[in-house]
Amino acid sequence: MTSPHPPLREFYRHPGEREHFVRDLFDGTAPWYDWAIAFLSFGSGNWYRRQVLTRAGLKRGDRVLDIATGTGVVARAAAHIIGEGHSVIGLDPSIGMLIAGREKAQFPNVQARSERLPFRDQTFDFVTIGFALRHFADLEAVFNECARVLRPNGKIVILEITAPQSRIARGLLGAYMGGFVPVAAALVTRRARVGRMLRYYWATTRDCVRPNVILGALRGAGFREPRRNVDIGIFSEYSAGR
Numbered sequence: 001m002t003s004p005h006p007p008l009r010e011f012y013r014h015p016g017e018r019e020h021f022v023r024d025l026f027d028g029t030a031p032w033y034d035w036a037i038a039f040l041s042f043g044s045g046n047w048y049r050r051q052v053l054t055r056a057g058l059k060r061g062d063r064v065l066d067i068a069t070g071t072g073v074v075a076r077a078a079a080h081i082i083g084e085g086h087s088v089i090g091l092d093p094s095i096g097m098l099i100a101g102r103e104k105a106q107f108p109n110v111q112a113r114s115e116r117l118p119f120r121d122q123t124f125d126f127v128t129i130g131f132a133l134r135h136f137a138d139l140e141a142v143f144n145e146c147a148r149v150l151r152p153n154g155k156i157v158i159l160e161i162t163a164p165q166s167r168i169a170r171g172l173l174g175a176y177m178g179g180f181v182p183v184a185a186a187l188v189t190r191r192a193r194v195g196r197m198l199r200y201y202w203a204t205t206r207d208c209v210r211p212n213v214i215l216g217a218l219r220g221a222g223f224r225e226p227r228r229n230v231d232i233g234i235f236s237e238y239s240a241g242r
């Protein structure tokens with residue numbers, strides 16, 4: 001079993017409370033999620049997601065499963081590339097996030113966890129995971145499931161923020177993502193819970209396993225040639241073939 005990060009006792013007391021905490025966190029902040037991430041990333045989020053999927057080779061006609069879809073930001077980027085009559089399914093355990101996403105696009109959505117995907121073997125050409133790997137219980141379980149539902153020659157693409165290793169860069173990013181952004185977002189939305197969601201966003205990023213562990217878990221699930229591309233030092237894009 002590979003947990004993406006150790007228990008974060010500043011947010012919940014017992015490791016067994018993590019899953020419930022995460023679901024509550026996203027259910028309770030779903031209406032502000034898209035605004036919050038646009039604020040965090042200076043509005044570049046949608047553009048960036050589209051770039052990554054295009055680079056990974058997503059094309060018209062592909063069947064896509066976007067796991068941990070949330071409000072569907074990656075799913076919408078995928079649909080934009082695939083075009084009319086697109087085939088994108090979003091999956092997420094948070095009903096609040098799925099409902100908030102329905103106002104923006106009507107994809108078939110499934111309320112489920114990534115550790116157990118309710119799909120037949122070899123159903124999809126692409127599996128995407130956007131900024132959510134940190135919330136899974138076990139990377140191996142999720143990657144095994146992704147490999148199972150992908151067709152031969154299918155592809156997995158994972159977007160994630162990686163905290164820099166240099167103490168200075170890490171401190172600066174922490175001051176921005178874990179300090180300024182949560183305080184400003186809570187003030188603007190007048191919702192303390194939006195600030196807490198963003199503080200958790202940073203805490204999980206800060207304590208996330210390093211990229212070599214993620215690449216190793218992909219390899220362990222049988223993925224071919226797992227690789228990582230990095231933009232401006234922190235935006236990691238993992239991809240691998242089935």
Ligand SMILES: C[S@@+](CC[C@H](N)C(=O)[O-])C[C@H]1O[C@@H](n2cnc3c(N)ncnc32)[C@H](O)[C@@H]1O
Nearest residue numbers: 026068069070073094097113114130131132135
């Ligand atoms: C930061 S949001 C990412 C949303 C979207 N993919 C994006 O790119 O903005 C993280 C999402 O992961 C979901 N999540 C948490 N645990 C999960 C699990 N075990 N399986 C699938 N999704 C999960 C949360 O409900 C939340 O919607």
